[in-house]
Amino acid sequence: MGRKPCCEKVGLKRGPWAIEEDQKLMNFILNNGIQCWRLVPKLAGLLRCGKSCRLRWMNYLRPDLKRGALTEAEEDQIIELHSRLGNRWSKIAAHFPGRTDNEIKNQWNTRIKKKLKLRGMDPKNHKPVEKDKDFASEEGSLQPAEPSKEELKLQDNNPGSKGNNQMENDQVDNCCSSGQDSNLVQTNATSSKDLDAAGSILTPRTDQSESFSSRIDESILQEDSYQHWIDNVEDFLLSWDGFSNLEEIFHLDSHQ
DNA sequence: AACGGACTCAACCGCACAGGA
């Protein structure tokens, strides 16, 4: 007997989210918090499944998200963490406040893998690629001796390749224990520090998602926090065209 | 200007896991 689907898919909308949908979801979560994702679309008036709402919130609407490209330092940190953790994107993302696992996963698949290959490293095991098992044979056109345009572009962005990250897989740890990690968190936290005043909804997601959800409930309903969040979130979202009129949208809605 | 290939990234799918009944 198969498992029941997470939601009734008949009549539900799929694909890219419209601004109105984003607005509805944001308004609902800001006003009510998240008790149960399955109920969120019904209560928010969305023709989406709860899973879709959760994903949209986590990967795009969360106010603590840091937008923009990852820095070289972040990429190198991802490489190091991947050498220890493997494809545990959520664990890796936990080291980067404001970054999502999806974002890091995409970054890995599109850029970092190529970057590693340029360094002569195997992205899977972070060990030097053997000459006879050159990645050219694996991926066809990628010849180290004659880099593609994309590779040249990557090289431009990465003038000083760092050393190898050959950490043993059995050294995997799941917590932010190293001093390097602490530094990173602290560095990134400067960008979200102020936002934190608006309530712990702005606290970067950690693996303890339960605490994330429950903390939302405690804080986001406060009117002051709400306004504070609007004030601060502009810095994050104004670069995003779809929400350039965010404040206007929310003011309108709050008066409905 | 038009076309086509390469690339990016938001979103979906299916499975695993945790917790409650």
Added chain:
DNA sequence: TTCCTGTGCGGTTGAGTCCGT
């Protein structure tokens, strides 16, 4: 202990965009 439900995670896809010809 077992079953069910909700949530989280990783892999994959495909539409949109970029860029070279």
